[in-house]
Amino acid sequence: MTEHVFTAAGIRALDVRLDAAGLLELAMEEAGRASAAALLDLAAGRPGPLALLAGGGANGGDALVAARHLHAAGREVQVLAAPGTHPLTQRNRERLAAVGVEVQRLSAAAVRALPPVAAWADGLLGTGVSGELRGELAGAVQALNARAGQGSGEPVLALDLPSGLPADRASAPPLTVQATRTLALSGYKPAHLFGEAAERCGPVALARLAVPPAWADAEAKATRPSDTELGAWLPRRTASTHKGTAGRVWVVGGSAGMEGAPAMAGVGALRAGAGLVTLHSEAELPLPMPELMRTRHADLGAWLAREQPRPDALALALGMGLGPQAPALARVALSWNIPTVLDADALQPELSGLGHSRCLWTPHPGEAARLLECTVAEVTADPLSAAATLQQRYGGVVVLKGGPSVVAWAGGLSVSRGGHPGMASAGMGDTLAGILAALLAAGMDSRQAAQAGVRLHARAGERAAQRFGYGLSASDVAAELGGAWADLSGPV
């Protein structure tokens, strides 16, 4: 099932809809119940009471509901709460009192004074945070981090977001809760997925609240498609498929000293099912697999100018290690209007506006900064917005690579799942370009090829990492593509 990624504004809009339908209180009840279950799980096997910190807004309300459910389940709870500012939070505080749970006033001293606890729930602030932490909340968060940092071993579950962490950015202010785990409510927020913010969250689990899918679709900034959904898009072969119909890929790249990049792309294309893969270069390329074909050209530009676009299932992957002539060659390739992946040296600002519906741009954050004429930090602080802007400026479909990658098309955005930090090594992006070209050559539309190809690559990386960990190479990942394909689509 597709998961959603919401900004803080999206969550506010969703809450307005829930409120108007009389459902907000039920959503808080669901959020609190899910939070109680997640806290029990985090505390499993650890002695002592469960400590819950509640702020004044709806995030605090979730914590108070969780405390009521834990109390009803027979667990000892210690609740420290700020005065309620949200009416539902106030109501849940009264309900907690009505069942005999004492609520202490939140303060740094109260956090420090609690006896050892099995685990903490941080419900001080969620998507409603604005600016740096202030007042008693700042003190409470410092005290909480200090307890965990002093080796108490007390784990912290953040409800929705670690308090103080803005929902929409990948960067993190100096003071936020450092969570052991985070339970995302309704959907993911950008902070759960990207950069330093994601590190403050720890592993993130999702609690889906009963929100009508059409409302979630309307208010979400991006989706995270499931493996089942992506697997269903992958092409299937019939018994009569032959190498000419399985898809042809031409890789155009390489130059002196950069001979490996197109070869890696060729391997990616073969391992992603392309029937015929030819490497075109002015350089003498290595042939890492004898199944690859290779044509050396005296002048790539002159050759491309002579070539007529083929009517058969052909896709291009262009730019890997190609050097300064890449944008001129990319311009010719784009004029053919055939499925094309533009990578590496072909990612240049002068191609702005030239993308078509069958073309994919695959920048990493450095290349994205070049294309957007901004800094890398600006790209990585908000990869969803950066990918959307790239798509608007360049057309076609954009894959902004990273851990995780973002796919942007004219109608929306999606965030990939999985992958492995071991994939931060040379040649990984070349392999992806080859995979994407193979899927385009097999007839997939460019958005689906981008989403499924990025996930295939990430899944292959996860599989290879089980053996190689941080010693992962792009060749190891390519070798796992067949298994990754089966993981997504079932046995082929």
Ligand SMILES: NC(=O)C1=CN([C@@H]2O[C@H](COP(=O)(O)OP(=O)(O)OC[C@H]3O[C@@H](n4cnc5c(N)ncnc54)[C@H](O)[C@@H]3O)[C@@H](O)[C@H]2O)[C@@H](O)CC1
């Ligand atoms: N659709 C959903 O996903 C639902 C989300 N719920 C919860 O609602 C939360 C959002 O609730 P709210 O919008 O009430 O916001 P929060 O509860 O996150 O925060 C609002 C409160 O924080 C204070 N505050 C803001 N910035 C501060 C700072 N820097 N220092 C100190 N205090 C600060 C405000 O004055 C206000 O009292 C979500 O994170 C989630 O936990 C659920 O309760 C209901 C359904």
Ligand SMILES: Nc1ncnc2c1ncn2[C@@H]1O[C@H](COP(=O)(O)OP(=O)(O)O)[C@@H](O)[C@H]1O
């Ligand atoms: N930490 C990570 N987690 C998941 N995937 C990653 C991570 N680091 C890199 N990758 C993936 O590896 C690839 C690296 O691409 P790129 O930087 O273009 O490599 P190169 O130019 O060396 O081929 C991208 O697809 C990216 O998504």
